[in-house]
Amino acid sequence: MNEQPARIDIDHLTVLYDGVPAIENLSLQIPEGTRVAVVGPNGAGKSTLFKALVGELPIHSGYVSIHCQPLGTHQDCVAYVPQREEIDWHFPVTVQDVVMMGRYGRLGWLHRTSDQDRQVVARCIEQIDISNLAQHSISDLSGGQQQRVFLARALAQEPHILLLDEPFNGVDAPTQEAIFALLDDLKKQAVTVMVSIHDLNQAMQYFDYAILLNKSLIAYGPPKQVFSSRNIRAAFADKVMVVDGTAITDDCCPPSTNKVRRKR
């Protein structure tokens, strides 16, 4: 599945959200199989970047290529795990139904699932350790379990590039560990993973690269270089406090007014 290495090339990208630029003039290249933390204050354009990469938001100007091909050429190579609040958790589907949705991009015109699809789904459910929940309704799940279901669905897409939007928000410690274990697995398979994250320590510890974003690019590179107090201050402005050389940001619990809920 990974015969082609994942390489994302973003060139002077501008993306609008509600008619206003949410990302401006962003240029960077992400090498194959790396793990990239995306860090920035609320409204910095982290989700917007992800949504542009999966084709949900149109590119206003600039260029994005994946495997040296324009975005969208490879139909199912990018998978996106949205923030949990964006989903109606009372929808009448089971865990297995949700994971199977990851395969829908590959179905023929009669939309029948094959034995292979079912095997992949079973394997992904197994891998993320939710086999006991497979037949449960999604409304019965805890926050951590919801996050796992979406990870399993993303795995079922067999992506080369996986985008995780705030996967650590409001999940329990075992789920956090499970996510990091999964990231290690994916690393072995040379899957490129981009994760938006608030915890700078985690970003420092577990990631090869960090993107510091506030509408435009503040810094990109190895986390140690990116998270200099000067860069942090540039990104978070007055929302940051530097104590003994450690930057502290108060940004983990965004006020509800900042959240634009998607209309369905």
Next chain:
Amino acid sequence: MIDWLLHPLTYAFMERGLLAAVMVGVLCSVIGCYVVLRSMAFLGDAMAHAILPGIAIAYLLKGNLTIGALAAAVVVALGIGAFSKHGTIKEDTAISIMFTAALALGIALISTIRTYAVDLSHILFGNVLGVSPNDLWLTAILGVVILVITLICYKPFLVIAFDPLLASTLRLPVQFLRNLLLVLLALTIVTSMQTVGVGLVAAMLVTPGATAYLLTKRLPAMMGLAAILGALASLVGLYISYYMNIASGSTIVLTATLFFMLAYLFSPRKGVLKNWGKK
């Protein structure tokens, strides 16, 4: 008892009415599941009113009413699809403007007809006893077409209802699927015009689906149960209408509402009484 049940069927018009009502009950309830899950109830209601001018124009031109309604419904469905895409004004405002304008235009056109009070009430509240054999065939053919498309597109419709973002990620033709669902909804509304009328069709779209939603945990089960409830409500409603001499559209809708109230109170998973008992 058997006599009581069979007696209405000795009239051919009653037999046709029952068949049509049951078919429409099933059809509305199945499509209605998507209406409930995607919060399109208001849209369905708007669409039902907006086909009125189509019917009126067909009537004035002495054409086929169903075809006039069909044409109007498809235009309105795609118009609303385009409206909601651009988002210059809020979607519910756009829909309200369009459907009240269409309703006004429809009434204006119908009021030029001499017998307009009777015609208008048939269109608004249905005339299930006036179903002709041709009407029945048209309902059956449209119903089968709509249900077959719904079955084939079950999975993509599920994704655009549950997680539109995933649908774009998978590069499914999201806009096409949305419009297709709107057109299916419009066709469903047209077929139900004769039994419950445009004034009450929203209830048939929403109520059985919402009842089934309270009682099931997977969409296929929800659709199946909604279909059964829709058919049952149509059947029971029509018998009540026959024996008590009440307008059939209203008895059908009130029966469906009764089912909903029962489920709302007593559903084992989501019922009000279950949570009340816990406190």
